[in-house]
Amino acid sequence: MPHPFLSDEWLADARAIREKYAGQGAPIGHKVKMNQIITDTPFGDGDIELYMDTTSGEVRLEKGHLDDADVTVTTDYETARKIFVDQDPQAGMQAFMSGKIKVQGDMTKLMMMQQQPADANAAELAERIKSITE
Numbered sequence: 001m002p003h004p005f006l007s008d009e010w011l012a013d014a015r016a017i018r019e020k021y022a023g024q025g026a027p028i029g030h031k032v033k034m035n036q037i038i039t040d041t042p043f044g045d046g047d048i049e050l051y052m053d054t055t056s057g058e059v060r061l062e063k064g065h066l067d068d069a070d071v072t073v074t075t076d077y078e079t080a081r082k083i084f085v086d087q088d089p090q091a092g093m094q095a096f097m098s099g100k101i102k103v104q105g106d107m108t109k110l111m112m113m114q115q116q117p118a119d120a121n122a123a124e125l126a127e128r129i130k131s132i133t134e
Contacts, residue, residue, distance in 0.1 A: 002134040005081045006038060006048050011063065013132045017125065018059060025121035027057035030112040033066050037074040054113070071105035085133045087126050089114070 003010040036050040051069065053060045075083075079100050082091035092114075095101045103110060 002132055004043060004134050005077070005085055006041060006050070007043060008063075010132060011061070014061065014129055017128045017132070018061075021121055021125045021128075022058055025125070028054040028059060028113075030109065030115070031055045032071065032109040032113050033069045034110065034113075035065055035069040035072040036080070037072065038077055038080045039074065040076045040078075042077065069105065070109045071103060071107065073110065074102040074104075075100055081133075085130050087130075 003013060032052070032054050034052045036052065038048045038050065040046060041048050049063065049065050051062060051064055051066045053066065075095060079091065079095040082088045082095075092101065096103075
């Protein structure tokens with residue numbers, strides 16, 4: 001059943017999907033700890049703080065904040081959805097160039113992560129994540 005992107009239910013279902021695919025794809029080659037601040041969410045208090053940690057070779061996405069993050073990315077809800085759910089790299093680039101994405105910290109790590117080659121499992125995982133999203 002689909003849930004709003006980044007809602008507690010969506011995060012739980014996305015975690016379960018990632019756990020199902022754990023170890024099946026190519027490990028994440030670039031290690032990064034990234035805090036994300038998503039603004040203008042259509043639910044809750046308006047902003048959501050998340051972190052993504054790939055230091056284990058897998059993507060871990062959870063609510064919260066890392067004290068030792070390499071980089072912090074702030075963007076609005078719609079832009080985040082286009083990047084994470086729709087897997088639209090052009091939307092990310094356009095949002096960055098127009099100032100909708102703000103980056104603090106080691107931008108090099110963020111850029112290296114975007115160069116991670118997709119494999120068949122990553123594409124299937126992305127489709128499963130998309131299928132749970134309203």
